[in-house]
Amino acid sequence: MRLENITRVRLRQDGSSVHILRDVCLEIAAGDAVVLIGPSGSGKTTLLRLVNRLEDPTAGRILLDGMDIASMNPVQLRQRVALVPQKTTMFQGSVLDNLRAPFLLRKQQPPPLRDPLWREVLDLAQLSGEFLDRPAGSLSLGQQQRVGLARALVGRPAMLLLDEPTSALDRPACDGLARSLRSLCRTRGVTLLLASHDLWFVPRVADQAVFLNDGKIEEQGPAGDLFNNPRSAALRRFLVHSDAGGDLP
Numbered sequence: 001m002r003l004e005n006i007t008r009v010r011l012r013q014d015g016s017s018v019h020i021l022r023d024v025c026l027e028i029a030a031g032d033a034v035v036l037i038g039p040s041g042s043g044k045t046t047l048l049r050l051v052n053r054l055e056d057p058t059a060g061r062i063l064l065d066g067m068d069i070a071s072m073n074p075v076q077l078r079q080r081v082a083l084v085p086q087k088t089t090m091f092q093g094s095v096l097d098n099l100r101a102p103f104l105l106r107k108q109q110p111p112p113l114r115d116p117l118w119r120e121v122l123d124l125a126q127l128s129g130e131f132l133d134r135p136a137g138s139l140s141l142g143q144q145q146r147v148g149l150a151r152a153l154v155g156r157p158a159m160l161l162l163d164e165p166t167s168a169l170d171r172p173a174c175d176g177l178a179r180s181l182r183s184l185c186r187t188r189g190v191t192l193l194l195a196s197h198d199l200w201f202v203p204r205v206a207d208q209a210v211f212l213n214d215g216k217i218e219e220q221g222p223a224g225d226l227f228n229n230p231r232s233a234a235l236r237r238f239l240v241h242s243d244a245g246g247d248l249p
């Protein structure tokens, strides 16, 4: 995927405009895991939403396998490039109903329960089979986040967008998620683009890190390099205030 000179301007209520993203250029190789880090409001979620066409850039273009996503059917795009938002909305019904929903939305028959797809997505999302019959609305936030991940995986997307995937998870669950995501990239060639504040999690899952500051890419490179040798004062400040402490590997 290639982002070419992406700018996103939004109108404020008073009619003035604000630049959310400015001239962002980014290349993500297939099967790579890239994480967006940066202060609150720096544009990470907006960038994920643009890649999924939940909104469109004001200028610039996003290419997927050489094709401008602006010319693609959004529903088909979202099947290939699935977004798991920070706050996952559960549909009414059981966890299984939620996992079947993407098929029903596409007017397809969900595979039978014996199909290996179900075990595969439950394992990747660190959920046991016992969850399938539970009412989705009764789950904890962390469990809902994992169901949201499993639901995104049932369409076997080529690219996964994750917004703050560890925000409701404890450390062992983060560790399990990091292992699942690495396996998705390495064994299945899925491309990952994540936004995360969790500086313990980021180096465990990402090959490359991109530091966004005020809508601009300020630094990018191997995640370990950015954390251990930040070049800009802004990244140094961000790392100190993010309280990564001695947690970095």
Ligand SMILES: Nc1ncnc2c1ncn2[C@@H]1O[C@H](COP(=O)(O)OP(=O)(O)OP(=O)(O)O)[C@@H](O)[C@H]1O
Binding pocket: 010, 011, 012, 020, 038, 039, 040, 041, 042, 043, 044, 045, 046, 047, 195
């Ligand atoms: N619907 C909207 N209308 C106007 N401005 C918005 C809207 N949504 C977000 N913004 C603004 O866009 C900027 C970028 O927001 P975004 O959510 O992309 O940042 P972020 O880096 O993901 O932040 P966080 O880490 O807090 O989630 C912020 O200044 C935010 O206030």
